[in-house]
Amino acid sequence: MQLYLPIAEVSVNAFLILGLGGIVGFLSGMFGVGGGFLITPLLFFIGIPPAVAVATGANQVVASSISGVLAQMRRKGVDFTMAWVLLAGGLLGSAVGIWVFRLMTSAGQVDLFVQLSYVLFLGLIGAMMLQESLRSLLRARRPGAPIRRSHVHSWVHGLPLKMKFRASGLYISVIPPILVGALVGFLAAIMGVGGGFIMVPAMIYLLGMPTKVVIGTSLFQIIFVTAFTTVMHAVTSQTVDMMLALMLILGGVVGAQIGTRVGVRLKAEQLRILLSLLVLAVAIRIAVDLLLRPGELYSVAPGVLP
Amino acid sequence: MIRSLVLLLLVLTAPALAQETIVSGLSQNRVSITADFDGSEILIYGAVKREGAPAAGVGPLEVIITVEGPSTPVTVRRKARVAGIWVNNASVVVDSAPSFYAVATTGPLTHILSDTENLRHSITIERVIRAVGITEEAEQSGEFILALLRVRTNEDRYRVLEGRVELTEDTLFRADVVLPANLTEGEYKVRLFLLRDKRVVAQQERLIGVRKEGLERFIFNLAQEQPLIYGLVSLLLAALAGWGASAAFRLVRA
Numbered sequence: 001m002q003l004y005l006p007i008a009e010v011s012v013n014a015f016l017i018l019g020l021g022g023i024v025g026f027l028s029g030m031f032g033v034g035g036g037f038l039i040t041p042l043l044f045f046i047g048i049p050p051a052v053a054v055a056t057g058a059n060q061v062v063a064s065s066i067s068g069v070l071a072q073m074r075r076k077g078v079d080f081t082m083a084w085v086l087l088a089g090g091l092l093g094s095a096v097g098i099w100v101f102r103l104m105t106s107a108g109q110v111d112l113f114v115q116l117s118y119v120l121f122l123g124l125i126g127a128m129m130l131q132e133s134l135r136s137l138l139r140a141r142r143p144g145a146p147i148r149r150s151h152v153h154s155w156v157h158g159l160p161l162k163m164k165f166r167a168s169g170l171y172i173s174v175i176p177p178i179l180v181g182a183l184v185g186f187l188a189a190i191m192g193v194g195g196g197f198i199m200v201p202a203m204i205y206l207l208g209m210p211t212k213v214v215i216g217t218s219l220f221q222i223i224f225v226t227a228f229t230t231v232m233h234a235v236t237s238q239t240v241d242m243m244l245a246l247m248l249i250l251g252g253v254v255g256a257q258i259g260t261r262v263g264v265r266l267k268a269e270q271l272r273i274l275l276s277l278l279v280l281a282v283a284i285r286i287a288v289d290l291l292l293r294p295g296e297l298y299s300v301a302p303g304v305l306p
Numbered sequence: 307m308i309r310s311l312v313l314l315l316l317v318l319t320a321p322a323l324a325q326e327t328i329v330s331g332l333s334q335n336r337v338s339i340t341a342d343f344d345g346s347e348i349l350i351y352g353a354v355k356r357e358g359a360p361a362a363g364v365g366p367l368e369v370i371i372t373v374e375g376p377s378t379p380v381t382v383r384r385k386a387r388v389a390g391i392w393v394n395n396a397s398v399v400v401d402s403a404p405s406f407y408a409v410a411t412t413g414p415l416t417h418i419l420s421d422t423e424n425l426r427h428s429i430t431i432e433r434v435i436r437a438v439g440i441t442e443e444a445e446q447s448g449e450f451i452l453a454l455l456r457v458r459t460n461e462d463r464y465r466v467l468e469g470r471v472e473l474t475e476d477t478l479f480r481a482d483v484v485l486p487a488n489l490t491e492g493e494y495k496v497r498l499f500l501l502r503d504k505r506v507v508a509q510q511e512r513l514i515g516v517r518k519e520g521l522e523r524f525i526f527n528l529a530q531e532q533p534l535i536y537g538l539v540s541l542l543l544a545a546l547a548g549w550g551a552s553a554a555f556r557l558v559r560a
Contacts, residue, residue, distance in 0.1 A: 002487065004343040006522040007529055011344050011487030047488075059540050066548030071555075112393045227541050234537030238529045242540050243341070243522075249544055253551030290391040297385045298453035299394070302378045302405075 007241035008052040014247060016046065021248035025064045025255025029071065030263035031200065031215070031275045036061050036193030036226070037122065037282060039248070048244065055233035055240045056248070061194050061226040063249040064256045065219045071260040072216030079168045079213045082177060083220045086199070089181025090188070090225055097189025104190075117191055119287045121198060126280035129201050133272035140269070168209045168217075180206055185225065194222035197279055204272075211268040325357045326367075328498050328510040335512070337485060337494075338519040345487040348373070348514065350410075350496060351480040365503040368411070368418040369471045369479045370429060372499075373514075375406030375463075376492030382450045382457075398450040400435060403458075405490040407431050410467040410481040420504035427499065427506055431455060431464050462486050491516055 003014040020042055028035035036057055043053035072078055104113045161174045180202045188195035199218045203209045209217070234240045263271060330352030337346050350371055380403045383394040409430060411418060419429060428434050435451060458464045463486070471481040485494075494514040500507050518526050529536045 002342060002344040004339055004341055004487065004522060006518060006525040009488060009490060059544055062541060063544035063548040066545055067551045070549060070552035074556075112391075230541055230544075231534070231537035234529070234540060235533045238533055238536075240529070240537060240540050242525050242529070242536070242543070245540060246543060246547070249547045253547050256548075257551055257555040290393075292392070293387070294385055294392055296453075296457065298450070298457060299383050299385075300454055300457045301381050301383070 003243065003247070005048075005052075005241050005244045007239065008048050008056075008244055010047055010049075012046065012048075012244075017244065017247040018251040020046070021060060021251025022255035023251075024060070024248075025067070025252030026259035026262075027255075027278065028061070028064045028196075028219075028252070029068045029256035029259025029261075030266075031196075031259075031271065031278075035064060035196075035252075037118070037191070037197055037279075040193070041282070041286070043244075048241075049239075051237060051239045052241050052244070055230065055237070056245045058194075058226045058229040058233065059240055059245040060248040060252055062223055062230060063245075064252040065194070065223045065226065067253040067256040068260055069216060069219045069223065071257060072219060075264075077213050077216030078220050079165055079209070079217045080220070081163070082165045082168055082170075082207075082209070082213075083217050085163070085174050085177045086181035086184075086217070086221050087224055089178035089183075090185035090195075090221060091228075092178075093182030093185025093187075094189040094225065094228070095185075096182075097186040100186075101190050114191055115286055115290060117187065119283050119290065121187060121191075122279050122283035123287070125198060125201055126276045126278075126283055128205075129272055129276035130280065132205070133269050133276060137269045137273070165209075168207075168213050170207070170209065172207070176207060181221070188225055188229075194226045196222050197275075200275070211271075215263070326500055327355045327508050328500060329353045329355050330498055330510055330512065332496065332512060332514060334514070336515040336517065337489070338517060339489060339491065339522055340519050341521055343487065343489075343522075345489075346485045348483050348485060348496075349480065350483060350498070351478075352498060353479070354477050354500060354508075356477075367473065367476045368413055368501040369473055369481075370412075370415075370419065370499040370501065371410045371471055371481050371483070372429060372495075372497045373406070373408045373410075373483050373485075374404045374434065374495045374497070375516075376490055376494075377402040377404045378490075379403075380454065382454050384450070384453070400451070400454060403435050403454060404431075405492075406463050406485070406494070407434060408465040408467060408483050410470045410483060412469065412471045412473050412479070414468050415466070418501055418504060423501075423504060423506050427497075427509070429497075429499065431466070461488075463488075485516075489516055491518055 001014045002011050003017070004011045020039070024035040024039045024042070027038065039057040039060055040053050043057060044050055048056070069078060162171060163174050164171050180199070184195040184199050184202065187198055196218050199221065200214055203214045203218065204211060230240060266274075330350065333349035337348075354367065380400050381397055382400060383397040385392045386395045388395060409415070415430060424430055424433050432451070432455065435454070455464060467481070467483070471479055473479045494516055496512045496514060498510045498512075500509070517523070528539075
């Protein structure tokens with residue numbers, strides 16, 4: 001069934017879009033990532049104009065995150081205190097990110113900048129997560145090995161402005177969460193994603209939050225970041241395609257519900273290995289695009305360079 | 307007295323020029339883009355109206371039909387290898403390139419159309435782009451224009467349909483032009499040319515209005531005129547869908 005998209009101005013297969021939304025929603029529910037880093041490249045691939053893909057992807061992530069958060073809330077998987085602290089940092093970071101993005105746009109190399117940050121951050125985080133989870137998996141297999149303590153006291157615990165995060169069982173300074181939030185907000189604004197794939201490992205490894213609350217808290221925070229992005233895109237460039245978003249959302253919310261249930265059945269280490277492999281795969285895919293000689297050296301875009 | 311003499315002269319010389327004019331029709335002069343729009347086929351047909359028989363010794367009649375979509379400026383970028391990675395490192399702005407262009411003819415373009423006439427009437431795609439919108443900078447980089455033509459031809463936006471105009475008895479002609487699904491809104495210009503000896507002897511222009519209709523129109527207008535409300539509505543839809551799916555799944559499980 002063909003469907004004409006009013007903003008993107010292309011005709012697409014409705015079932016293809018539903019399926020795409022479903023797959024991304026499934027992953028988003030399973031791993032607690034918004035799925036922005038997957039949906040945007042996938043939409044490019046099926047011929048949606050990049051500007052529309054970025055903006056509409058953000059709108060879709062809002063829906064799948066809400067669906068995921070509601071599922072997580074019922075099992076008390078959201079640390080609201082932590083989420084608000086992260087969000088405060090996130091807004092700061094995204095303001096700086098938007099400013100840098102504008103700077104790069106006027107320099108005319110924004111595409112390259114975005115691609116390079118994808119490769120760098122996805123590659124780095126994917127590799128770190130894979131190494132860490134493989135190590136803990138091996139340790140678990142070997143009986144008698146020293147058990148790793150979940151709360152290692154480090155410099156993080158010596159900082160002032162301590163606050164109690166009940167759901168996470170943490171009593172730490174608010175400075176690290178604000179910094180993590182700011183970093184994620186900054187990257188989110190530059191890369192046009194919610195930032196869950198950075199947020200999740202940062203929460204686990206930097207803040208020492210238990211995996212149980214990481215996914216819900218990350219999703220909760222992503223709702224606000226992507227909602228802000230959606231409205232900004234709608235107002236500044238009119239590139240949010242409601243029809244496309246609705247199809248993606250229909251597929252996505254169903255996928256997210258299934259994904260959340262599958263995610264609960266898997267062990268935390270398995271979940272992390274899968275997520276790290278996925279992140280690495282996207283990073284490698286983009287890196288290959290940059291390294292191989294493209295089939296067509298020229299590209300045509302309507303409009304004038306800014 | 308002089309005026310009537312001139313008139314007489316005109317009347318006398320007319321048959322020698324064998325005045326031929328076009329009478330034409332379109333199967334539809336408006337195309338509505340609705341939610342299930344998947345391209346459209348336009349039938350362009352017509353007849354040659356002749357006063358007197360064509361003079362002896364003139365070449366056979368040929369017909370060229372062009373369909374041109376609304377034009378926009380485009381940026382053509384070229385990638386090059388810099389420090390091991392492929393990046394856009396050169397670009398050229400073409401002030402105006404049609405979003406769609408089809409040329410249908412009765413025969414090979416080089417056989418039926420002279421360069422001068424092509425220049426004068428801007429019939430081929432290359433001519434249309436060069437005639438309207440070429441910047442100083444782009445003029446020096448013909449490869450960018452060739453790339454633009456190649457990319458858009460691959461996207462099915464630019465087409466050359468040589469021999470696809472059917473001409474019967476030197477009088478009736480018809481051509482089918484398929485408009486693709488990724489159509490841009492606006493006025494589509496249809497031009498019809500009659501040619502003899504590689505020269506245009508008559509021409510006509512018609513318009514096809516391509517517009518979004520119904521839900522498509524509503525969404526597009528809302529996005530353009532009330533962007534803030536549009537953005538908030540998009541969020542609301544997303545929130546409702548997210549909540550709805552969650553609630554529905556809980557019901558299914560309960």
